[in-house]
Amino acid sequence: MSALRQRAAQVARQARTARPSGVQNTRSYASSHGHHEAPHTVEESLGAGFYITVGTVAASVLVYKVSRPGENGEDSSVHKWVRKVSDFSTEWETKNHLMTAALEQAAHDRHLLYGVERSKNFELTYPEVFTHGSPHNVPAGHYANLDKVIAHYKQQHHNEEARKATKLAAAAAAAAQHAPPKFLANPPLDLPAVRMGLVTPRVGYGLFAARDLAAGEFVLHEAPLMTALFNETFSADASLTQGQVAACRAALLLATDAGAGADAGAVTVTAVAFPAIAARFGVGPVLFDDEFESESGGARGVMGKMGMNLVAGQGRFAGSTVTRDEYEAYTARLDVSAASGGLSETEAREACREFFRHYAFQVLPRGSGSGGGGCGCDSGGGRRSTLLATAAAATREACVYLLGSLVNHCCTPPTPFLGSASFSTGSSNTPAGPNCSWRIGPSGLAQFIKPRHICVQARRAIREGEQLTWDYGKRDKGFACECDTCRNGLMGGLGSLCGVL
Ligand SMILES: C[S@@+](CC[C@H](N)C(=O)[O-])C[C@H]1O[C@@H](n2cnc3c(N)ncnc32)[C@H](O)[C@@H]1O
Structure with a gap:
C-alpha cells in the first residue's frame, strides 16, 4: 500500500514540474545507485507519428476543400482543373485537324492549277481605268469640245497624204525611166x-x-x-538548218522515182540547175539523153519539166545549145563528194548553206511592198544596200527558182558608164551592164504574178543568142566574177570589189 502511495506522489510531482506545452518533454531520473544528486533533464522529440497525424489532418482538410463543390453547386476546383486540362488537348486536336485539312486542300489546289496555262492578261484593278481621260467618256449634260482634236488629226492626215503623194510622184518619175511599154494584166500567150x-x-x-x-x-x-527560211544568222543554228537541209535535199532529189511517168526528167532538171550542190547531195551526174538536146523537149524531157515549173504550163524553149561533150567536160570538174564515201551532216549543212547563198532570192516580209512580194530589182544602189542590210539583220523567206537560178550575174557599172554607147561591150556594141532585172511578186510589171513568183524583165533590147544577166546585188558573191562589165574593165576602181567579196 505504501508502495502505491509513493508511486502516486511521484506522478503528482512529475505532473507539477512538467511544462504545460512545448516540443520537448523534460524527464527527470532518480540518481542512480544511492547518490543524492539532482536528476538531469533529457530532451525528447514529439515523434514521427505526431507529424504524420498533423499532416494527414491538414491534407484531408485541403482535399476536402478542393474537392468540395461550390456554395451554389459549382464544380469543385479539382473538377474544374481536370476539365481545363482535358479541354486543352481537345483544342489542340481540333487545331491539328484544321491544319492538316488546310494543307491537304492547298496540295489539291496546287495540282488542280498546275497544268492550267497562265493568263496572259493583266488583271486591271478596275476595267473603267481605260475610259479615264477618253474624249468619248462625257457624262450626261456635259459636252467636250473636240474641235481642236479633230483639226489636229485632219492636219496630220493631210500632211501624211501630201508626203505620200510626193513620194509616189518621185517613184513614178524614177520608174518612168525604165517603165515597161505596157502593164501586163494577163499572162502572155508565148x-x-x-x-x-x-x-x-x-x-x-x-x-x-x-x-x-x-x-x-x-x-x-x-x-x-x-x-525556206534562211539567212547567215539562221544558218549558224544547227537545229534550224536541219529542216533546211532536208528541204534542200528534197528539192534536189525531186521525184527520185524518176524513170517513168511525167516526173522522169525532174532529177535531171535540178541537177542541171544546181550541178555542184546536187553532186554534193549525191544527185547526179545528169542523165543525158536525146531529149535534153531536143528543141521541143516534152513532158518527159528536161525542157518539158522546166516548163512545168513555169506558170504557163508546158514549157517550150527554143532549144539547148549544150552538147553532151560540153556537159561532161563541165561536170568532170565538179567535186562529187558522194563518190568519196557519202555526205556527213556537217557537209550537208554546208552544202545547204552554199545552195542558198548562190541560188536563193530573199523575199521581203509581206506588206513591205506593193502586192506583198519583194522586189530584188537592181535598179538602185541605195535600195540594194538597204535590202542587203535588212537581209543580214533578219531571217526572211528565201525562194529558189529553177530558171531563175540559171541566170548569171553581171555587174552594174558606175553611172558614167551605164548604157553609154562609147563604153559598149566589145564588137556587139551593146550597152554595158546587166540586160535584165528581176522582181519577186506582182509589183510594177504584171498584176497576174503571184506573191512569190519571180518575174524577169528586159532592161534594154536584147538580141537573140545574147546571154540573159542581172545584177545579183550581193556584195558577197562567193565567186570570181567573169562578167562583161568586169572583163571590159568598166568597174574602174570598184573592180576589186567585184568577185572578191
Ligand atoms: C545562180 S547560179 C547561175 C547558174 C550557174 N552558172 C550554174 O551553172 O549553175 C550562180 C552561180 O553561177 C556562177 N556565176 C554566175 N555569174 C557569174 C559570173 N559573173 N562570174 C563567174 N561565175 C558566175 C557562180 O558559180 C555562181 O555561184
Missing part, C-alpha cells in the same frame, strides 16, 4: 523565149535569149522550186 546553154566551164550554165526581146519586155515568170 512561152518564155529562153534557152539554156553553157557559158564557160567556170561560170557554168546560163540562160540565153531565144529571140530578140524588146526593152522592157516581160521575159518570164516562175513559181519557186522551194521556199
Whole structure:
C-alpha cells in the first residue's frame, strides 16, 4: 500500500514540474545507485507519428476543400482543373485537324492549277481605268469640245497624204525611166523565149535569149522550186538548218522515182540547175539523153519539166545549145563528194548553206511592198544596200527558182558608164551592164504574178543568142566574177570589189 502511495506522489510531482506545452518533454531520473544528486533533464522529440497525424489532418482538410463543390453547386476546383486540362488537348486536336485539312486542300489546289496555262492578261484593278481621260467618256449634260482634236488629226492626215503623194510622184518619175511599154494584166500567150546553154566551164550554165526581146519586155515568170527560211544568222543554228537541209535535199532529189511517168526528167532538171550542190547531195551526174538536146523537149524531157515549173504550163524553149561533150567536160570538174564515201551532216549543212547563198532570192516580209512580194530589182544602189542590210539583220523567206537560178550575174557599172554607147561591150556594141532585172511578186510589171513568183524583165533590147544577166546585188558573191562589165574593165576602181567579196 505504501508502495502505491509513493508511486502516486511521484506522478503528482512529475505532473507539477512538467511544462504545460512545448516540443520537448523534460524527464527527470532518480540518481542512480544511492547518490543524492539532482536528476538531469533529457530532451525528447514529439515523434514521427505526431507529424504524420498533423499532416494527414491538414491534407484531408485541403482535399476536402478542393474537392468540395461550390456554395451554389459549382464544380469543385479539382473538377474544374481536370476539365481545363482535358479541354486543352481537345483544342489542340481540333487545331491539328484544321491544319492538316488546310494543307491537304492547298496540295489539291496546287495540282488542280498546275497544268492550267497562265493568263496572259493583266488583271486591271478596275476595267473603267481605260475610259479615264477618253474624249468619248462625257457624262450626261456635259459636252467636250473636240474641235481642236479633230483639226489636229485632219492636219496630220493631210500632211501624211501630201508626203505620200510626193513620194509616189518621185517613184513614178524614177520608174518612168525604165517603165515597161505596157502593164501586163494577163499572162502572155508565148512561152518564155529562153534557152539554156553553157557559158564557160567556170561560170557554168546560163540562160540565153531565144529571140530578140524588146526593152522592157516581160521575159518570164516562175513559181519557186522551194521556199525556206534562211539567212547567215539562221544558218549558224544547227537545229534550224536541219529542216533546211532536208528541204534542200528534197528539192534536189525531186521525184527520185524518176524513170517513168511525167516526173522522169525532174532529177535531171535540178541537177542541171544546181550541178555542184546536187553532186554534193549525191544527185547526179545528169542523165543525158536525146531529149535534153531536143528543141521541143516534152513532158518527159528536161525542157518539158522546166516548163512545168513555169506558170504557163508546158514549157517550150527554143532549144539547148549544150552538147553532151560540153556537159561532161563541165561536170568532170565538179567535186562529187558522194563518190568519196557519202555526205556527213556537217557537209550537208554546208552544202545547204552554199545552195542558198548562190541560188536563193530573199523575199521581203509581206506588206513591205506593193502586192506583198519583194522586189530584188537592181535598179538602185541605195535600195540594194538597204535590202542587203535588212537581209543580214533578219531571217526572211528565201525562194529558189529553177530558171531563175540559171541566170548569171553581171555587174552594174558606175553611172558614167551605164548604157553609154562609147563604153559598149566589145564588137556587139551593146550597152554595158546587166540586160535584165528581176522582181519577186506582182509589183510594177504584171498584176497576174503571184506573191512569190519571180518575174524577169528586159532592161534594154536584147538580141537573140545574147546571154540573159542581172545584177545579183550581193556584195558577197562567193565567186570570181567573169562578167562583161568586169572583163571590159568598166568597174574602174570598184573592180576589186567585184568577185572578191
Ligand atoms: C545562180 S547560179 C547561175 C547558174 C550557174 N552558172 C550554174 O551553172 O549553175 C550562180 C552561180 O553561177 C556562177 N556565176 C554566175 N555569174 C557569174 C559570173 N559573173 N562570174 C563567174 N561565175 C558566175 C557562180 O558559180 C555562181 O555561184
